[in-house]
Amino acid sequence: SQQGEEDPQALSIQEGENATMNCSYKTSINNLQWYRQNSGRGLVHLILIRSNEREKHSGRLRVTLDTSKKSSSLLITASRAADTASYFCATVFSGNTGKLIFGQGTTLQVKP
Amino acid sequence: DTGVSQNPRHKITKRGQNVTFRCDPISEHNRLYWYRQTLGQGPEFLTYFQNEAQLEKSRLLSDRFSAERPKGSFSTLEIQRTEQGDSAMYLCASSIDTGDPPLHFGNGTRLTVT
Numbered sequence: 001s002q003q004g005e006e007d008p009q010a011l012s013i014q015e016g017e018n019a020t021m022n023c024s025y026k027t028s029i030n031n032l033q034w035y036r037q038n039s040g041r042g043l044v045h046l047i048l049i050r051s052n053e054r055e056k057h058s059g060r061l062r063v064t065l066d067t068s069k070k071s072s073s074l075l076i077t078a079s080r081a082a083d084t085a086s087y088f089c090a091t092v093f094s095g096n097t098g099k100l101i102f103g104q105g106t107t108l109q110v111k112p
Numbered sequence: 113d114t115g116v117s118q119n120p121r122h123k124i125t126k127r128g129q130n131v132t133f134r135c136d137p138i139s140e141h142n143r144l145y146w147y148r149q150t151l152g153q154g155p156e157f158l159t160y161f162q163n164e165a166q167l168e169k170s171r172l173l174s175d176r177f178s179a180e181r182p183k184g185s186f187s188t189l190e191i192q193r194t195e196q197g198d199s200a201m202y203l204c205a206s207s208i209d210t211g212d213p214p215l216h217f218g219n220g221t222r223l224t225v226t
Binding site (some may be wrong): 045 | 219
């Protein structure tokens, strides 16, 4: 079964707006990663945040992690039409190495 | 770095037939993963290898599924006696085995069982 749940399932915004996606998980983790998938393609790694980190930035991406609430959020600022894709969070359980468990994903549409 | 390569890109087969997919990981990557993804869902873990050793196999995976990585390089995923429920995108990914490595995915093999 999947580890994470993502919210919302779908998000539609205008170009230039910010997009926020949330991910919740069930068990203790080593790290949490976000991936992006364009239609019909493989996933591309965006950013990783470790369990002892609270916030991380990469370009227009900002990720937060709240281990007490077992949740993470991905913020994409100043969105572009090219950001249209599905976004997945994925976790590595504590005490586990290697196996990445993915959430159900958020489908983002950015309208030009 | 030529990326992770998967073949074929598409496979259409009749129910009951066997199919085999191939994955060529990034050359210096020790770990290789197989995932399955159905429409509107996230990738579901199937199995992964460290070099040629299969370290874990999902309990959801029936005995009809088998994966190999004989020389620690490319991998094959075979599905025997395919069923319509096997229709999905099969994704392969690879990574190094130190630190917190990101997974590098191929573009997948889309299987349609008729």
